[in-house]
Amino acid sequence: MVVGWWWWTWRGVAVAVAAACLVAHVAARVADALWWRPRRLEAHFARQGVRGPPYRFLVGCVREMVALMAEATAKPMSPAAAHNALPRVLAFYHYWRKIYGMDLDESCSIDDCPRGFWVSSWEGLMAIAVAGPTFLIWFGPTPRLTVAEPELVREIFLTHAEAFDRYEAHPIVRQLEGDGLVSLHGDKWAHHRRVLSPGFYPENLNRLVPHVGRSVAALAERWRGMACAAGAGGEVEVDVAEWFQAVAEEAITRATFGRSYNSGRVVFRMQARLMAFASEAFRKVLVPGYRFLPTKKNRLSWGLDREIRRGLVRLIGRRSGDAGEEDETTELKDKDSGFNDLLGLMINAGVNKTMPVEDMVEECKTFFFAGKQTTTNLLTWATVLLAMHPDWQDRARREVLAVCGDAGDLPTKEHLPKLKTLGIILNETLRLSPPAVATIRRAKADVTLGGISIPRDTELLVPIMAIHHDARLWGPDAAQFNPARFAGGAARAARHPLAFIPFGLGSRMCIGQNLALLEAKLAMAILLQRFDLALSPNYVHAPTVLMLLYPQYGAPLIFRPRQSQPFDQQH
Numbered sequence: 332m333v334v335g336w337w338w339w340t341w342r343g344v345a346v347a348v349a350a351a352c353l354v355a356h357v358a359a360r361v362a363d364a365l366w367w368r369p370r371r372l373e374a375h376f377a378r379q380g381v382r383g384p385p386y387r388f389l390v391g392c393v394r395e396m397v398a399l400m401a402e403a404t405a406k407p408m409s410p411a412a413a414h415n416a417l418p419r420v421l422a423f424y425h426y427w428r429k430i431y432g433m434d435l436d437e438s439c440s441i442d443d444c445p446r447g448f449w450v451s452s453w454e455g456l457m458a459i460a461v462a463g464p465t466f467l468i469w470f471g472p473t474p475r476l477t478v479a480e481p482e483l484v485r486e487i488f489l490t491h492a493e494a495f496d497r498y499e500a501h502p503i504v505r506q507l508e509g510d511g512l513v514s515l516h517g518d519k520w521a522h523h524r525r526v527l528s529p530g531f532y533p534e535n536l537n538r539l540v541p542h543v544g545r546s547v548a549a550l551a552e553r554w555r556g557m558a559c560a561a562g563a564g565g566e567v568e569v570d571v572a573e574w575f576q577a578v579a580e581e582a583i584t585r586a587t588f589g590r591s592y593n594s595g596r597v598v599f600r601m602q603a604r605l606m607a608f609a610s611e612a613f614r615k616v617l618v619p620g621y622r623f624l625p626t627k628k629n630r631l632s633w634g635l636d637r638e639i640r641r642g643l644v645r646l647i648g649r650r651s652g653d654a655g656e657e658d659e660t661t662e663l664k665d666k667d668s669g670f671n672d673l674l675g676l677m678i679n680a681g682v683n684k685t686m687p688v689e690d691m692v693e694e695c696k697t698f699f700f701a702g703k704q705t706t707t708n709l710l711t712w713a714t715v716l717l718a719m720h721p722d723w724q725d726r727a728r729r730e731v732l733a734v735c736g737d738a739g740d741l742p743t744k745e746h747l748p749k750l751k752t753l754g755i756i757l758n759e760t761l762r763l764s765p766p767a768v769a770t771i772r773r774a775k776a777d778v779t780l781g782g783i784s785i786p787r788d789t790e791l792l793v794p795i796m797a798i799h800h801d802a803r804l805w806g807p808d809a810a811q812f813n814p815a816r817f818a819g820g821a822a823r824a825a826r827h828p829l830a831f832i833p834f835g836l837g838s839r840m841c842i843g844q845n846l847a848l849l850e851a852k853l854a855m856a857i858l859l860q861r862f863d864l865a866l867s868p869n870y871v872h873a874p875t876v877l878m879l880l881y882p883q884y885g886a887p888l889i890f891r892p893r894q895s896q897p898f899d900q901q902h
């Protein structure tokens with residue numbers, strides 16, 4: 332059959348119309364996602380009295396956030412030794428909270444609503460009273476509600492935890508943190524958590540004390556040597572933010588690999604290099620898809636990632652393949668045969684076919700990621716704070732010397748629970764300088780929180796550091812370093828028992844907190860036995876955040892040896 336020209340024309344028109352409809356449909360969906368939905372949500376929250384900086388097409392309020400953070404980090408803390416770091420660290424939160432935070436003082440009525448906000452109903456007003464400093468920000472087109480009221484924090488993490496999910500991290504972070512506990516969900520997460528938890532029981536971790544103790548003492552001995560080389564009355568300047576990484580790396584390597592420590596260390600060294608690349612990329616690159624380009628750094632990262640995987644698979648194969656293969660390190664095996672390393676726990680689960688090798692690899696990456704820098708930061712800030720507060724340094728040292736003896740003795744597992752002053756100092760450090768300054772959840776379905784109706788997929792930003800610095804909860808000395816507030820226990824240190832959450836809360840609370848606190852107490856005790864600490868004239872107090880809280884210009888401290896006898900001659 333011969334088809335006439337008109338047929339082709341009509342066919343062409345039909346195709347063009349269909350294509351135009353498709354384009355219009357896609358454009359409408361995109362416009363809805365990037366403009367109309369955010370505007371609807373803005374109005375939805377405004378009706379309930381929840382305000383915030385206005386949504387801007389595509390970027391939300393990220394531009395303003397970045398500008399506020401850049402301005403805050405341009406100058407160091409003032410005065411130089413002040414601890415009210417919140418305006419510097421979470422500048423956007425601090426700034427917008429003052430403008431939009433729903434704080435309702437008791438005398439407020441619907442007619443004199445705070446800062447002139449319009450609230451459409453008594454329900455809205457009641458929501459304000461319950462919700463406290465809650466306001467809305469936009470991370471691109473995604474709404475993020477800030478929640479810093481302990482009662483609401485309780486709902487999110489404890490009473491209605493099933494309604495909220497962990498937030499998916501940035502792809503660069505995800506690649507690094509591995510698909511382990513931090514990012515898993517549901518049954519798989521519960522299974523992994525069950526398998527791994529025994530590794531973090533105090534009685535198990537106590538077996539690491541001699542190993543971690545020796546590594547800290549060796550570091551201290553190195554500093555003492557450097558100080559002595561400086562001559563009589565010698566002292567040494569050390570950037571603790573750098574050096575403590577070795578301590579944290581040692582502890583997490585031991586905890587993860589136990590008797591396979593040496594092979595594990597090789598793998599974790601590569602992981603450390605990978606993290607350095609990624610942290611550089613995270614600072615510089617906000618271009619979508621950049622991480623897929625074959626740049627020199629990216630190719631190096633991919634190569635390292637492949638090597639890490641290969642190393643871990645080999646190691647797991649050796650450990651699980653036959654009982655005869657004991658790896659190169661017998662240290663932990665001989666002396667501490669009861670030690671449950673994390674890899675061993677996973678291999679045992681794998682024998683019962685409940686944990687594939689790929690999952691074990693991901694978990695190892697997660698431990699390194701979650702355990703190294705966090706603990707380094709805790710150690711760094713604790714040392715800085717003791718250098719800033721010589722009175723507390725003296726008190727802590729007196730206790731350490733009384734309980735553990737002098738530099739000739741390494742603290743033991745029996746000593747650690749007796750170091751109460753060091754315990755409250757670490758708590759006050761975690762309060763003022765929590766390594767994880769905030770955490771994020773996502774509403775899995777429409778929920779009501781503190782009287783506010785929250786649509787599905789809204790994110791909730793819980794600014795841990797802001798809760799820790801809130802004078803309503805901690806009193807007028809909230810910005811002071813005062814470890815004594817923890818003397819009656821962490822739950823009674825503030826006006827609300829959930830005002831102190833450095834390790835999170837609920838079922839997804841940090842699995843590694845016992846390890847972090849053990850490491851920190853042990854390391855601080857060993858250093859106090861051996862050195863007087865002071866701030867270096869080069870120290871600039873400038874806490875800031877890049878994933879975690881860290882000192883923007885490093886943490887150079889002066890270490891003055893208290894003992895002349897070298898460590899290796901004491902043993």
Ligand code: HEM
Binds near residue numbers: 705770
């Ligand atoms: C001072 C040190 C540490 C701090 C402040 C810290 C903080 C936290 C916080 C706040 C969370 C909860 C995050 C959330 O709910 O969104 C968390 C989870 C986690 N932490 Fe830590 N952490 C520390 C040390 C460690 C160490 C040494 C490990 C070692 C393995 C570790 C492994 C993890 C893991 C695996 C999770 C996820 C737990 C789960 O979802 O089941 N952390 N950490």
